[in-house]
Each structure stands twice: as structure tokens, then as C-alpha cells.
Amino acid sequence: MAAALDEDEIDNDDYYSLLNVRKEATQDELKASYRRLCMLYHPDKHRDPELKRQAEQLFNLVHQAYEVLSDPQSRAIYDVYGKRGLEVEGWEVVERKRTPAEIREEYERLQREREERRLQQRTNPKGTISVGIDATDLFDRYEEDYEEISGGDGGGGGGGLPHIEINKMHISQSIEAPLTTTDTAILSGSLSTHNGNGGGNINLALRRVTSAKGWGEVEFGAGDTHGPLFGLKIFRNLTSRCFTTAHCGMQFSSRGIRPGLTTMLARHLDKNTMGYLQWRWGTQSSMNTSIVRDTKSSHFTFAVQLGIPHTFIMMSYQYKFQDDDQTKIKGSVKSGFFGTVVEYGAETKISRHSILGATVSVGVPQGVSLKIKELEKQRESSASDIAKKKQEAEAAVMLMQESVRRIIEAEESRMGLIILNAWYGKFVTDNSRKHERARVIDVTVPLQCLVKDSKLILTEASKAGLPGFYDPCVGEEKSLKMLYQFRGVMHQCLCGDTEALRIPKQSHRIDNDS
Numbered sequence: 001m002a003a004a005l006d007e008d009e010i011d012n013d014d015y016y017s018l019l020n021v022r023k024e025a026t027q028d029e030l031k032a033s034y035r036r037l038c039m040l041y042h043p044d045k046h047r048d049p050e051l052k053r054q055a056e057q058l059f060n061l062v063h064q065a066y067e068v069l070s071d072p073q074s075r076a077i078y079d080v081y082g083k084r085g086l087e088v089e090g091w092e093v094v095e096r097k098r099t100p101a102e103i104r105e106e107y108e109r110l111q112r113e114r115e116e117r118r119l120q121q122r123t124n125p126k127g128t129i130s131v132g133i134d135a136t137d138l139f140d141r142y143e144e145d146y147e148e149i150s151g152g153d154g155g156g157g158g159g160g161l162p163h164i165e166i167n168k169m170h171i172s173q174s175i176e177a178p179l180t181t182t183d184t185a186i187l188s189g190s191l192s193t194h195n196g197n198g199g200g201n202i203n204l205a206l207r208r209v210t211s212a213k214g215w216g217e218v219e220f221g222a223g224d225t226h227g228p229l230f231g232l233k234i235f236r237n238l239t240s241r242c243f244t245t246a247h248c249g250m251q252f253s254s255r256g257i258r259p260g261l262t263t264m265l266a267r268h269l270d271k272n273t274m275g276y277l278q279w280r281w282g283t284q285s286s287m288n289t290s291i292v293r294d295t296k297s298s299h300f301t302f303a304v305q306l307g308i309p310h311t312f313i314m315m316s317y318q319y320k321f322q323d324d325d326q327t328k329i330k331g332s333v334k335s336g337f338f339g340t341v342v343e344y345g346a347e348t349k350i351s352r353h354s355i356l357g358a359t360v361s362v363g364v365p366q367g368v369s370l371k372i373k374e375l376e377k378q379r380e381s382s383a384s385d386i387a388k389k390k391q392e393a394e395a396a397v398m399l400m401q402e403s404v405r406r407i408i409e410a411e412e413s414r415m416g417l418i419i420l421n422a423w424y425g426k427f428v429t430d431n432s433r434k435h436e437r438a439r440v441i442d443v444t445v446p447l448q449c450l451v452k453d454s455k456l457i458l459t460e461a462s463k464a465g466l467p468g469f470y471d472p473c474v475g476e477e478k479s480l481k482m483l484y485q486f487r488g489v490m491h492q493c494l495c496g497d498t499e500a501l502r503i504p505k506q507s508h509r510i511d512n513d514s
Contacts, residue, residue: 015065015078017465020450020458023079027070034066037467040403040449054395058467125175132168132194168194178477181496182209199224212481212492213237219249227253240421241268258283284308296387297322305336312336325349330359339364389470393441396468400449407451415487416454417503419447422482424463425472439473447482454486458501 016023019033041058068074174188189202201223209215214236221229231249238244244265251258260282269275272295278288286307293300299318305311316332331344340363347357411418425440446468450456463480464471471478478497483490486504495501 014083014465015069016459017461017463018062018065018467019069020466021069022459023461025069030066030069034062034070036452037062041399046399051399055399057392058396058399125173127173128170130170131166133164134167135162135164168192176477181499183207203229209494212483212494227251242266280307284310286310296320299330310336310338312338326355386470386472386474393446393468393470397445400445400468404445404448407448411451411454414454417451417456418485419444419451419456420483420485420490422447422480422484424469424480425478426476427479427481439476441470441472443469443480444482454504456501456503460498460500462497464497 016025019025019030019037021029021033025033038059041055041062043052043055043059046052046055068078170190170192172188172190174186177185177187179185184207186205186207187203188205189200191200192198201221203219203221205217205219207215207217214234216235217233219229219231219233221231223229229249229251231247233245233247235245236243242265244263246264247262249260251260260280262278262280262282264276264278266274266276269291273291273293276288276290276292278286278290280286280288284307286305288303288305288307290301290303297320299316299320301314301316303314305313312334313336314332314334316330318328318330321327321329325348327346327348329344329346332342334341334343341361342363343359343361345357345359347355350356408418410416422442422444423440424443427440443463443466446466447456449468450458450466458466458480462471463469464478479494480497480501481492481494483492484503485491493501493503
């Protein structure tokens, strides 16, 4: 009967993550964690009405988690069915009467099945299908009709239907395969056709996270139009608000080897705005400056490029409706030596994994075209759900401030463990031009609040369930990166979302210079 439940209805990590205990935690471990969180979130500690209300919510949630996990029968059912299993009546009664050992045996079987599904999902498949439709003849006929009428012919326009054709199509697909905690293989390919001429290419990239501040990537590619490709890409965080990338490549063709180099410097101008400076040298050398502002309700881009053969100025705006379908309308203007192109369109979510969009492009002298695009996406939560989780996390952080201040004072007095900076989310993206920290949240305060007696211990569960955390990139691989001080020595740490973490490590005790 458990197998009949949808995977999304089984949520085993929330209560364990909230209490920061192992799934095999003893009653004593549960009680110790429960008492510590009750002291932290007790409503009587706060006089401000808003803080008191937020503390009551968190206090009740902690109490609910402890009530379930401290009762063997409820805990066994929760392990198998999640919170929904505790609420269902009727058909569930027979299953609830099974012994904890029987339910746990079924839970282990389900866990194995879920791990197999997670392994498939880790490939993170992404793809796009784009179709271009040439509708220039539709507008040309209007012009011909007007000329005939104004000329006094009275004969009307030309007969027949306007000639509208599909003049181009592009299909691309990529998958990721984590090899180790620091290494990832990315396989991608594309096929395209334009006015009867087509081609395709395939690329394999191997990426390694070299440190908490950067990564490197080696790329191999081949295609029927450009020949073999070899490239090297490097990403590096310069400061907490600035990063840079460098990409060099060599394209092999019948005309010889064509080298290329691209460098980019990006900086956070404010919470929602990024500035980019890019220089490209090779067959299409150029310099590009752009500003990108992305908020909950809109996305704005302004760019200027000087280059050979393309020099242009471009501005685009996108409005995001706050609905379940995540509907967006967009428009852009691009003008350069090639002429001027105006585009407008919309896109909406048509299924859990798919988005359908359409764009009308009006150009001088290019004409009019219609682009229809379907984008296959990895699962994502609605904007309202993420916003709610974010508010809950921010409320928890506010309640932690006083406790964190006392913890830091105590740790400083004994030269213990102090969390200097900590971030949680997705640090590496396929397109390095997108702001790297758009899907990363600051978790310095929540982690410091978990420090006890100069130790930080995190269990094997998703860290999104910890107090003060939330998931900024649902459905994608996440990690925790932190910079901390122990015994007066600075250390860096990077671990996966569900990896257990214990600080200080054994090496810290042996060699403080590590």
C-alpha cells in the first residue's frame, strides 16, 4: 500500500532535519535537541509582538516534530509514509497496526527504490526545441493591397493565401553525471537547420571543483560544420561580490587551427543587479558591457557590444506574473549595423517539466518571423512556495540573533569555532554569464546557532530543512560552502546537501596549519 503513494507525498527528511538528528537517533538524542530548540524559540523570550508570533510558529513546529519522532509507532509510520501518512484515515488503519519492525522493513525497500530514482534524476536533463516561422509574406500582401487601392485600380489584392513557412529549427539536449563530490561530466548536443541547410555537434565537458572559490573545466567537441574543438574554462570568485571567468579554445578545421579567448568580469551591483564586462578575441572579436536586473516580478537587460562583425545596442524587459503557470511576457529591441529587430512574446508553464513560449520578431531588413519554443526543465517549485519558505527562514534567523551573539562571545573566549561566512545552494551553473549567486543563500547565522562546545555536527539529511535554511533551487544539486575559524586558524569547507558534516575535523586537532 505504501508503494501506491506518489513520491512527492513521501517526505521523510523534514522533522529529522528540523531537529538536526540522525534517522537512527535515540530518545536521548531527540530529547537533547528538542530542549535546545525550545530554549531558542520559546515565545516568552520575546517582547516584540511580531517576533513573539514567529517564535510561536517555530516552537509549535519543533514540538510537533518531537511528538512524532519520540513515539515509536508514529515514528515508524512517518518514516514510511511521511506527514501525510499520519493524517490519512480509513484505508490506512490496517497498515498502522503493523509492527514498527515490519514498517521499517518496507521503508528500507522504498528507500532503495527512491535511491535508484534519485540516481536517474541526478543526470539533470535539460533541452530546448525552437522553431522559426517566416511570416514576411503575410505583411507584404498588406502593403501590395494598399498600393493597389491607392492607385485607383479597384481590382483588390492578389488572390491566394500568404506564403508562411518554417525556415529554421533548433534542438538541443544536455545531461550531467556527477562522478565524485568534486567532479562532474556534462554531455550535450544540438541539431539545427536553416533554409534547408543543417548541422549538428556534440560536446563532452569534465568539470572539477578545485576549491571553495572556483572550478575548472575541460571541453571536447565535434561537429559537421566546425570540426573538432578543444577548450579550457576557469571560474574564480575574487570577492564575495565579484567573480571572473576565462575560456580559451582551439577549433580545428580544413583551414587550420582557429584559436579563441573569452574573459568576463562580473560584479553584484546590488541585491538584484549584476554588471558584466566581456572581451572576446578570435574569429568574432568583440567587447561587451551589460547590466542585468532580476527581481521577483521582472527581468531587465541592457547591453552594448562593439565588435567584428556585430556591433549593436540591446534592451529587453520581461514581466513575471505571480500565478501557478508562471506566465511571462517579454519584449526587446536590438539595433546595430545589421539593422533593427523588435521582438515580443510570452511563455507559460504547460506541465510540471515543460514551458511553451512564442515570440514574434519584426526586423528591418530581415522581415517578420515567429518563434515557438518548448523548454524541458528540471522540476521546480512555484515562486509562491519559495517565497513562503524564504520568509520562514528569515523569521528564524531574526529569532537566532541574540543566541548567536552569546555563542560567538563564548567561542571567542575559548578560541573555539566561529563561522565567518556560509552559503547554501547551487554554486556552479552551465552558463557562467548568469549571476552565480542567484541561487545561493547566506546561512552564516543558522550554522553558528548550531555550534555547541566548539563543535558543529550536521546529519545525513537535506540541509534545506534546518532552521534558518530553505531550498533556493528546488530539484537541483546543492552544496554547503563555508569559511570558519577554529583555534585562530582559517579553514574552508565544501560538502554536499545530504552529506554528514562534523567540525572540527580530525586534521584540525593534529595540525592547525592545514
